[in-house]
Amino acid sequence: MRAALYVRVSTEDQAKEGFSLDAQTKRLEAYCRLKGYEISDIYRDEGCSGRNTERPEYKRMMEDQDNWDVLVVLKMDRIHRNSVNFTLMMDDLRKNKKEFCSTQEKIDTGTAMGRFAMDMMQRIAQLESEQIGERVKIGMARKAESGEGYMGSGHPYGYVYERGSLVVIENEARVVRDIYSMHQRGMSLRAIADALNHSYILSKKGGRWTHQSISKIVHNPLYAGYVRWTYFDEHTQKTRCIIRTGDHAAIVNKGVFESINGPIE
Incomplete structure (x- = not known):
């Protein structure tokens, strides 16, 4: 051998x-x-x-x-x-x-x-891995239920994640508001991306905008001051979505967000 x-x-x-x-x-x-x-x-x-x-x-x-x-x-x-x-x-x-x-x-x-x-x-x-996963899910669910903290990863456009909280970056926040305004006026996601690219406005990572990156901003309640967490519930075998008021500052008001996406809660 x-x-x-x-x-x-x-x-x-x-x-x-x-x-x-x-x-x-x-x-x-x-x-x-x-x-x-x-x-x-x-x-x-x-x-x-x-x-x-x-x-x-x-x-x-x-x-x-x-x-x-x-x-x-x-x-x-x-x-x-x-x-x-x-x-x-x-x-x-x-x-x-x-x-x-x-x-x-x-x-x-x-x-x-x-x-x-x-x-x-x-x-x-495998048992240890699954138990850790369950504990993480329980902790994240409790955090989402209470509206405590940011549930995502990285730094979403318009914010920077510092000391456990999201802090608004004002020059990016202006772009976010423009994106919502353009969409309210009937512009498609792709047209909004093209407009930003033609204006040489860079995305968070310094690249070009796409309709997917615009969609993540337009349909994310984070920008209206909420936190959202989606996870699979092993007990009910269904996907759950928790949306609660967050502890960060909103960039667009709730009415603007709901005019595009419908009621948040």
């Missing part, structure tokens, strides 16, 4: 005895001799965190799967410190009919007991 050996140290690990790349490599080589594995290649990531997959040798190893049959690591935390990424890796290995072996935890998916242990670990990781 052809083995891919993966060793990793992060900066904090390098000072720990037994975790150097060379020490890990020697122990894995000895394990392969004991098992009769042929070493296909050794993949060494130095100074890389195990919490993400942005590691050059890890990526090379996963791309080289045609060249090996079993992935061997000293400890499971050498390959991943993130349970979700570990689960995704195992799914990929299973799909490509590759085995996984962690010598210190004595987990070998080439055996029935090893596969059982791995399956249980992945189920636990």
Whole structure:
């Protein structure tokens, strides 16, 4: 069986005895001799965190799967410190009919007991992930119900997100009001985008306006001083939409928004 050996140290690990790349490599080589594995290649990531997959040798190893049959690591935390990424890796290995072996935890998916242990670990990781997701949803729903804070991400046009609150940027706010005014006069979203582009007014990210970016402004109650959060309710199996008065300043008044979109609540 052809083995891919993966060793990793992060900066904090390098000072720990037994975790150097060379020490890990020697122990894995000895394990392969004991098992009769042929070493296909050794993949060494130095100074890389195990919490993400942005590691050059890890990526090379996963791309080289045609060249090996079993992935061997000293400890499971050498390959991943993130349970979700570990689960995704195992799914990929299973799909490509590759085995996984962690010598210190004595987990070998080439055996029935090893596969059982791995399956249980992945189920636990999945449970943890789902529980975190549920807690986040509950927290976000409560926040939306109370109207507390901004429910989106990034900095919406017309605002900047500072110290947990949305602050109006007045020169962008004037453009927002112009967009609503143009739409009230009957201009299409595409025509509004063209008008802004012809006037050399840049979007939030410094690019050109599109009808989609105009739509996000025209139909978002955020600009009338509200917060909206849409999520899938696992219990009712339906999509819920919560709209509440926010704690930020409105750019357009409620009447202007409702003349285009209908009643907010």
